[in-house]
Each structure stands twice: as structure tokens, then as C-alpha cells.
Amino acid sequence: MHEAPNRTARREDRPRILLEMQDRLEVYLDEPGRYLPTLNVVNGSHRQQRRERRMACVQLLRAMLSYLDLASQRIGIPQRDGGFMSLTLSFLARHACRAVRWAERAMRDLLHAGLVTAQQGP
Template sequence: MHRLGRYLDAPDEWLPSLNRANGSTRQQRTERSVACVQLLRASLKYLDLLTMRVGIPSTGCGMQNLTLPFLAGQAGLDVRRAERAMRDLQAAGLTSVRRRCERAEDGNYRGLAAIRYMPASLFGAFGLAKWLRHERSKASLRHQLRATADAKHRRRSTREHARGQLWLDAMTNGVKRAGPAVSTSGGMDVSTAAEFERQVQIRAGEIKQANPSLGHGICFRLARQQLTPPR
């Protein structure tokens, strides 16, 4: 982002394709050059080094694309000037844009934020090709470590959920098998007492599932404290 300022001093030396993007043999006007540099800097601010895509990482491996008005605001430009600068950047091969749309319920199409990429050659033009390769390797390693940690967490959560469900099912089946043999307490008839014990065991199973580190006795005690016996 800092080295882009060199383009303003010597356009043909640093980014000749941008200097000639307007199709003229004359040097790009200063205000137009500044707009292009500012828009490039705003795009670099949100550049994902792993994919070279401009956007904000979202849940999982997704990416939230950025609208041109948003980038214009980040660059300190009005939208019309940003549109002209974006056309110059595309013509110069410094930004590639893939437009998107979706079909609305009424059958019409609505435009979505375009997918924007930046070329590695932009870094190479300012002597940063080796640095970019190094940083992209580091970004790839970070991505792999995050993916491994997420997969491990999902597997652990699945195992804990399955164990809790099995324990809950086993307790529920035990109450069903007990049937009329459940003793009464506090004046409750057999069916009412059995139903209360079933609710206690189900609640204890839920507590155990939510907090696997708790012992069975503690889970049952908490369950009985949370439930009110029928009278």
C-alpha cells in the first residue's frame, strides 16, 4: 500500500498498463491516478492472501464480498469517481471482477456484491513477489491449522452428544422396564411416581449432556432440585 505512491511520481516506470488504461498516449491525469491508487489501497486492506480475493472472511470458509460503494468510502472517493477508477484498474489487469445476481421472489434479478480478485503481479511490479509467496505460505498454514482445530472440535462435540444421548436413552428404557415396581413416595400413586422418576432421569440426562464433567449423582441431585414432585 505504501509503495503504490511511487506510481504517482513515475507512472510509466511502475504501472505502465494503468497509465495507458484510458487509451490515450498522454499520461494519466493526476486526479485519476490518485483515485486509482486510493481504490487499490482500499482493496488491499481487505485482501485475503490465500485466495487473492477482496472481502471479509465469514463463517467456515466463506467470504463476504464488498460493494463498490463500500470500497469507495474506504478510499475517500465518491461512487462515480470510484466507478471510473475501477474501470481503469480492470482495463490495466490490476483487478478482475466477476459480477453476481440472484433471482427475487417476483421473478426479477437483483445485483449482488461482485467478487473481486487482485493479481500477484501487482506485488511483483513493486518488488514484493518473494514476500507475497512467503506470506501466502503462512496464510495457507494458518488456514490448515484452523480447519484441523474446527474438525477436531466438531468430532468431540459429536461424541459427547452421542454419549449423552445413549445415557439418556438407557435411563429412560430402565424406567419403562421398571413399570409398576417403582415405589411410591409422599402419597403419590405408582404411575405418578414412575412418571416423576422418568422426568428426573430425563432432566439428569440433559444436565449430563450439557456438562459431561458432572458426576451422575450430582446430575440427579440437580434434577430433583429443579423439578417439583407432583402431589
């Protein structure tokens, strides 16, 4: 994975489905068992996931959706030459205005819940 330039597509330039997904993540914060039950129980407990942890996952997902290429279903930036620049977790953490360690925990939850997949860079 390469480090992407610090730029974001303007909200109005993003596909509507991605904007809708980002907006709908808000409901998970209030009713986690109803909207993303696999993420809610990723901690192995019958208790509801803590709100701070839910917020971390939602913020990381929103950052990922900001850079989701619908055609390839990958997080990154398509290049003019046909290549694709993948993004690092540290880049996504900065985009979400959080520390890398925080993003690592949220990513682990998202992976265990089966909501995302990830590949290690070279």
C-alpha cells in the same frame, strides 16, 4: 456481493506484504510510466494519465488491499463458518472516502489495465 460492516483491520495486524504494496503505490503517482505502465496508458493516449486519475486508482487499490485475503486472493472478509463476504464497490468507495461514481471510473481503469478482475454479485 454483500455489504460488509464498516470495519477495518488495524494496520499492524495486516500482512507485511500488503502494507508494502500499499506504500509502494505512492511511487506510481510520480512516475506512472515506470511503475504501472498499463494503467498509465489505459486512456488510449500517449500522454501521461492525469494525476487526479492516478490518485483515484491508487486510493481504490489501497482500499482493496486493506481487504485482500491472501489465501483466496479475493477482496472481502472471510467468515468463521468458512464462507466469504465479498465487498461492494460502494463499500470500497466509502473506505477510500470517495463517491461511488469516482470509484466506478477508477475500477474501469484498473480492469482495463489488467490489474484486477471483478465479478458481478447476484
